[in-house]
Amino acid sequence: MIKLAVDAMGSDLGPSVIVSACLRFMNDYDVHLSVYGKKEALTLLENQKNIVIMDAREVMEMNDGALATRRKKQASMIRAIDDCVANLNDGIVSAGSTGALLSASTLIIKTIKGIDRPALLGSMPTINNQLVDFLDMGASAENTGEHLVQYAKLGNAYAKYIRNIKAPKVALLNIGGEESKGDTLRKETFKLLQACPDFNFVGNVEGRELFDGHVDIVVTDGFSGNITLKTIEGTASLVNAYLKDSLMSSLSGKIGAMFAKKALKQMKSRLDYKKYGGALLTGLNKPIVKAHGSSDEEAFYYALVQLYKMVDNGVVEKIAREINHENL
């Protein structure tokens, strides 16, 4: 039976939404679930079939980094990770500190052979109702061309085994279409990606084409990826605020909004990151899903579903074999 782990602490909304998400998930999926956290916050999970509460008395805080990883041995996150290494868990979902999760899992679970660093992979919806996956969204603050080639391999395997795309189109985020465009890192990376036979590299993609649905995987360094991700959030908020403002500033606008209520809700839902699960920590020897810090029940539920798919498909093992050119 698949064994999933949940770090129930460290999220913005507290453990109760995570508890609800776990109950809903266990209703839909037949797995074994270990939930790490302060047991008094997890009482609703007591005596539930296939759920084990792992009482963990410490919490990794937002500012906890590599040091805390070694100090807070009893933190829910660290316990979940330790048990992953001991093969008691097949994968983890956490809504806790990204920095702590990254350093702890890199340190303890370690990267796949052939991968120097983990990358955060996130999915965004496209105009034609497909998805586009980005990596790295900010696991690193600085990267080399070699890292980006590794990210291309990770993204390619993810799209193949989770999204079932035969030959995923892998593109490099850049400031123009031509090979000669971009800074030193982009020019070097373009050549490396072009020379690598392990995936279908289709060239550069610009920010304004990100959502066109023409590419499946967008590779970029962690700095640019994080800037891009947050700019998308900021722009979507701006457009939403303007829309609300405009509708509410006149009677006809208000009437229109009333009629269009369902349609507007539908639009918001299509843009909603929650449906797309969490960000995936790729490149490690176990799948780890980083749920958004402010995940509500639904978001955390989908993060669990995403983790389930990763484990069920044996994606990490497939990636490891593919990267090291072993037979699948």
Place this chain on the structure above:
Amino acid sequence: MIKLAVDAMGSDLGPSVIVSACLRFMNDYDVHLSVYGKKEALTLLENQKNIVIMDAREVMEMNDGALATRRKKQASMIRAIDDCVANLNDGIVSAGSTGALLSASTLIIKTIKGIDRPALLGSMPTINNQLVDFLDMGASAENTGEHLVQYAKLGNAYAKYIRNIKAPKVALLNIGGEESKGDTLRKETFKLLQACPDFNFVGNVEGRELFDGHVDIVVTDGFSGNITLKTIEGTASLVNAYLKDSLMSSLSGKIGAMFAKKALKQMKSRLDYKKYGGALLTGLNKPIVKAHGSSDEEAFYYALVQLYKMVDNGVVEKIAREINHENL
């Protein structure tokens, strides 16, 4: 009398929209206007008060770079720039190739003393109906920390003299708020910006806060700036496409859209880059406005207004004196 120059060639929509924009502008402003381009495309400007047609037989194309600058001496863009250096024009608007405009003006007009490279400055609306100015939006593909300090000075002067902000808040685009965040360039630049007494540096800003209205000037390298700019465009398009889709997919949505027609138009107008003029080529000895390649009459009109303000306020002279710490 203020003498403005228009490069009428090289735009996506052809010279006719530019001709209309010139006529409208000359109706509203009392200036001398030299319009460079093929005279047969500019006949509507013949015998108009204070307008002179400068027949130029060549056109700078989208792919023209530094080489073409030296070769196409008779291009409308180059003639306008040459006449600027000869003090026959006080500034230029062009909707032609950004690359060509950048290399030609850097080569011929040259940068202000104390500024190594020009930067593209663009304005975006914020949630609280203010503006935020970004630079560099892509004049360079790679920058040093020193460049970014110079951009901070240019942006600061622009906000002071054009937007009349007393002590503009200057921020560095980064992946977190703390000083320690970001790549090598960001860490170095943070220290340099903090040490420079010439402007009010308020720290890092993240992509999701760009439109909050808390900062006036956002400084970044040309690579990240261009990625950010295009991601904003891409995201706004995605949200608009989803909105349209959702409204049109049901009868109630359609009825809502009908009632909210004015409100939706108002929202689009607030997001419309046209109203904010073109991108400004800052750091050169003359003001140059790069109108969007697909500028319609209105967009080009506002680009002319923006150029007029730059010249009327003597912004370039003020920037030059301020950067070199001469008395204003």
